Amino acid sequence: MNFxxxxxxxxxxxxxxxxxxxxxxxxxxxxxxxxxxxxxxxxPVFYILSEEGEKTITEIAQAIGHSQPSVSKIIKEMTVAGxxxxxxxxxxxxxxxxxxxxxxxxxxxxxKVQYLDVDAAIENIISEATHNLWEAMAEWEFxxxxxxxxxxxxxxxxxxxxxxxxxxxxxAHHQSKFKSLNEEWISTYxxxxxxxxxxxxxxxxxxxxxxxxxxxxxxxNEPVGVCALIKMNDPTYAYELxxxxxxxxxxxKNIGWLLGQAVINAAKELGSSKLYLExxxxxxxxxxxxxxxxxxxxxxxxxxxxxxxxxMEVDLNASR
Numbered sequence: 295m296n297f298x299x300x301x302x303x304x305x306x307x308x309x310x311x312x313x314x315x316x317x318x319x320x321x322x323x324x325x326x327x328x329x330x331x332x333x334x335x336x337x338p339v340f341y342i343l344s345e346e347g348e349k350t351i352t353e354i355a356q357a358i359g360h361s362q363p364s365v366s367k368i369i370k371e372m373t374v375a376g377x378x379x380x381x382x383x384x385x386x387x388x389x390x391x392x393x394x395x396x397x398x399x400x401x402x403x404x405x406k407v408q409y410l411d412v413d414a415a416i417e418n419i420i421s422e423a424t425h426n427l428w429e430a431m432a433e434w435e436f437x438x439x440x441x442x443x444x445x446x447x448x449x450x451x452x453x454x455x456x457x458x459x460x461x462x463x464x465x466a467h468h469q470s471k472f473k474s475l476n477e478e479w480i481s482t483y484x485x486x487x488x489x490x491x492x493x494x495x496x497x498x499x500x501x502x503x504x505x506x507x508x509x510x511x512x513x514x515n516e517p518v519g520v521c522a523l524i525k526m527n528d529p530t531y532a533y534e535l536x537x538x539x540x541x542x543x544x545x546x547k548n549i550g551w552l553l554g555q556a557v558i559n560a561a562k563e564l565g566s567s568k569l570y571l572e573x574x575x576x577x578x579x580x581x582x583x584x585x586x587x588x589x590x591x592x593x594x595x596x597x598x599x600x601x602x603x604x605x606m607e608v609d610l611n612a613s614r
Contacts, residue, residue: 328408330401331375339368340377340394344402348381348393377401448546455513456548461556464497464508464520471517472497472508475539483576484601493522493537501525505564506533509556511540511549518544521553523560531570531607533561538580550580554587562610569610570595572602588612 298309321334332340338358342349349357355365369392372378377398381391394402420426464472473494480486493500501508504525511519521538535557540549561569571589573580581604589606597605 324408324412328405330405330408332377332401332405333371336368336372336377339365339372340398340402343378343392343394343398348391350391354392372398452546452548455546456552458513459518459547459549459552460512460515461552462510462512464502464510466498468508468510468517468520469497471510472520472537475517475520475541476537478541479539480601483574487599487601489598493524497522507557507560508537509553509560511544511553513544513547513549519549519553521557523557523564526570528570531568532566533564533569535561535569535571550583551586554583558587558608558610567609567611569608571606572597572599572604573606574601574603 298305301308318334321337325332325334338360339354342354342357346357351362351365351369354360354369355362358365369378373380373392376395378392379395381393416428420428476490476494477486480490497508501522501524506525507523509521509523510517511521513519519538519540522536524534524536526532526534535554538550538553540553558569569589571584573584575581584606588608590608592605592607595605
């Protein structure tokens with residue numbers, strides 16, 4: 295249709311609904327053709343009961359991939375039509391199982407001829423088509439089960455927006471943003487500590503003049519994220535990744551990952567073999583990011599922060 299040529303893949307749902315409506319309309323007329331008194335929407339429930347016998351509503355819902363309320367509604371309609379009934383003789387009254395009535399069983403036998411003709415007609419369409427829709431649907435169902443359309447769109451949005459993020463080195467005019475972004479997340483979950491004020495109030499003296507670096511993430515030229523590479527006086531770790539903060543308004547744009555990569559690359563350029571960080575397990579998104587960046591949990595170091603309950607490192611030699 296010309297409309298779908300204009301909209302492109304944005305209208306996938308609308309196009310599928312239109313195709314479904316066409317097939318459903320034909321299905322109703324096909325039932326009439328064979329004098330089968332069955333609504334197309336009842337078919338999955340009817341088929342399960344005719345092929346497998348007595349079932350609970352939960353079992354039917356699981357078998358056909360429908361919700362329990364949807365199956366309950368269909369069962370009520372089929373009960374009114376005289377096709378199904380509750381098993382009042384079931385020893386387990388909690389199961390509320392249903393089965394076909396005699397009328398339903400007779401219809402099950404009658405409809406088998408229709409099955410053959412419908413199956414042959416669909417095979418005919420498949421033979422005429424360039425693409426096998428039946429196999430394609432199975433493949434799409436599998437792929438969407440692995441990763442939903444929503445999640446795929448979220449990933450594309452993140453990728454597109456991350457291209458608008460620019461990572462730059464810290465300048466003096468970034469100091470207020472460096473402090474406010476860190477104060478925001480620290481105060482939300484914990485409380486500011488002496489070591490925080492040292493780094494955030496005097497980043498030049500405490501970080502830059504000692505051989506460290508600070509990176510700033512700009513989104514549409516506005517500072518929305520920061521992260522520091524701090525020089526350590528330690529025989530094992532030359533540098534620490536610290537003071538990473540991203541504005542809540544800018545989250546979901548891959549900014550943490552881009553800042554982390556910038557810090558890791560800087561540490562490599564400075565000849566560091568390992569990179570250290572401290573965090574708290576309550577910050578699950580941050581911990582997940584650190585794992586994604588290659589950090590692994592370690593233990594044993596003394597920390598100046600009360601809030602620290604996890605220490606991590608990444609082997610930079612392994613990722614060179």
